[in-house]
Amino acid sequence: MSAAAGDTVLEIRDLTVVFRTERGRLKALDRVALDVPRGGIVGIVGESGCGKSTLISAVIRLLAANAEIESGTIDFEGRDLLTLSEDAMRRLRGDRISMIFQDPMTALNPVLSIGRQMTDIQYRERIGGAEKRRRAVAMLDRVGIPDAAARLGAHPHAFSGGMRQRIAIAMALMAEPALLIADEPTTALDATLEVQIIHLLRALQRDTQCSILFVSHHLGVVAELCDRVVVMYAGTVVEQGDVRQIFHHARHPYAHKLLECDPARIAQRTRGLPTIPGDIPDLARPPPGCIFADRCDRAIERCRATPPPEIDLGDGHRARCHRLDEGTEA
Amino acid sequence: MTAAAIPPAPDGAIRGALRRLARDPLGSAGLAIVVVVVLSALLADLIVPYDPIAMNIRDRMQEPSLNHILGTDQLGRDTLSRVIMGGRIALEVALFSIGGALSVGLALGMVAGFGPRWLDNALILLFDTVRSFPTVMFALAIVALVGPSLRTIIAVIIVTSIPIYGRVVRTQTLAIRNNEYILAERAMGASMARVLAVHILPNVIGPLLILASMDIPGVIAFEAGLSFLGLGVKPPTPSWGTILADGLALVRNTPWLIVAGGIPLILTTLGFTFLGESLRDIFDPKLRKDL
């Protein structure tokens, strides 16, 4: 499913984010470009440290104080988020853009009841407290919290992890945002809970038709939930396409290897799990060429010398690799 | 769940620490002050311009002059000499009381953390009880009975400080005691004494020393305070506290005694505090509560 140009809810172009640290300037994101179509679910996958979290922090503009946006645009519903004032940005948060986080245990305020937190976030609505509570109960019902009306006064610690994540989802979708950003929402949950949450998200997405930007390092979940997949490595988007293209025809050497190494996909019993040899490069001193060059088994001279351009592989499938430029099979 | 043991300082750490200290303006200032105070205490007998307890009624109540740099008090004693000697008294008290409390606290803490549960409970109850006395009140109660003297002060400080060190040592010991390498040693028959001395002691001594060094200003202030109340050193021994007490009595006549007695106290407590904080940040930032 390719994204028609006018039908995207989020368009990121040429985004470069740098962190000022004691060790120097760390390039956390390098010329990142991706699209989220209206009503679509886009997954971002990559190892820890690949920049997934930095990317979504940049979108919602809650980056750390030492982060610097060197270049790029983040177009949301026609406006560049990077040029908005803090006030304007704040108005979007929780209203047009919502977020759910990785750790349900700590993402909710421990001293306020969930009812209080859910009415707090409705602060923009010009409705009475009773109406806000009613909406909160309705939403909690929708995400499957039993006996929601009675539990409005309960505090987060009274709920299990899976329930807390449902509450977080309820909070995020209550304002019917155009874009929901999910930062590894199932990483802290066990496998059965994970499945439930994914199904819940899918059902809610069908109902509300919101777009979802779903960050995860769990490939199986991404494969099941997402329409499009973006593969990141060390701050660069190395490949993106629809889920079928990525999972069955990954062309970038890293994406290919990543999928190969997923234990869920190993068909044969084996003594050793496959890994990608080497380490991610030092982001304070990135290599002049392709970021993956020194771990790539298909790297040539050109790979180490110049950064690869984004190659269009057709039908919305793109990858950053010199080897694909030659027209040879990956 | 194993708790991380505090790593012993690697070789060359002292030099590295001094270099880092040099870059910290407050820490360096603290070090400079501490050095001056310690030196003047050690060399007190050599550097006092006059005998601190010699009275000279003819020259009483003089303002600072070339003869008496800080003036004289109501009995004609040279204030500067008394200040210098007072510094020695202050450091003596700090040394003996903190040293004593450290040793006993260390021992009791290790026993509490490592020994049987009932002993631990009993010691904790004891610690909590001692800590439930407001310190100065406790000191006053004891002084009321025994009469004022330097030894009493040192004893009171030791008794009231033991629970603090004891608790810290106990917590560390409890954290380490269930580490696997300890269990392994005990499984091989190592005695409690050996485990304590070889494994637990090196791990607790670092933070303990840092904590102790940060108590120095408080102890010095405590001695000064009690002496100020007339319940510390016995006259005519000079102490910053007694100088201040004289200053209070004569506050409408001359401010110099309060100034002269107060400034060294301020500088010394600040100096030790800044130095202690810098050292703590260098050696064990985990102890810092307000990063």
Next chain:
Amino acid sequence: MFLYIVKRVGLGAVIIVIAIVLLYGMIHLIPGDPASIILGPRATPELRAALAAKMGLDKPFPVQIATFLVDVARGDLGTDVFSNRPVAEIVFSQLPHTLALIIAAITWAMAIGIPLGCYSALHRNTMIDKITGVISVGCITLPSFLVALYALLVFAVWLKWFPAIGAGRTGDLASQARHLVLPAFAIGLGWVGYIARLVRASMLEVLAENHVRTARAFGLPERVVIFRYVLRLAILPTVTVIGIGIGFLLSAAVFIEVVFARPGIGKLIIDSITTRNYPVVMGAVLASTVLFVVSTTLSDIVNAILDPRIRSSLR
């Protein structure tokens, strides 16, 4: 929760009992005959014998302790040897002055310290934060009696802005207030620094927590985030600290009352030590200790009630 309160109060009671035993027992631990110690070296044998009989010093020690504990429970702290007034009466007549001083000190320390700490946390590492940090450390280490002496010197003797001695005319609130200013300032100064640092550290901790990020991600106005989400949690340690602080404040009050010649528990103890009036000393120290234990117990309980995390862990 209820169980926790019961256990905590029980612990407090046990500590008070042990403290009483210790205080009372100290007379006997000191070498020498208790009656001579109390009456001083110039007492005649007849006086000593009379006192010993009156205080029951001839009975076995456990009986003495038990009697004393019962007496304390009834509010009888013994009798002043010299004036024959009940010690309890003497102590409680002086207590209100010290309490007024302590409350004034805490109030001004919190009024300045909490906003200061809050500001420092939100403007971390700016010049103001760093300067405040250094000054806070300075104030914490300065002995309060030193601050009192300098305050007296500067504001009372030189500038004559405030009175130097006493607590003011009874019944005249304005006069009492004026006499409170310098003493409360002296005691509170160290606490301003301490509370500011504490609130700063606590706020920084809470600000870094995930639920604050969530609140921001929902676009809640910064003021709501800071006051309702951050400050509520960050204040909690301050509550506990005040409970422990009462002990330090009581100790500081002794010095302040001497410097400013204010009536109060501290001055009572010092005067009684000078006159070797041991029952009064013991009674006053006992009262202070009980006050301290009660305040720490209360603050622990309040802390447990306010922080639902502790509440749930106690279920």
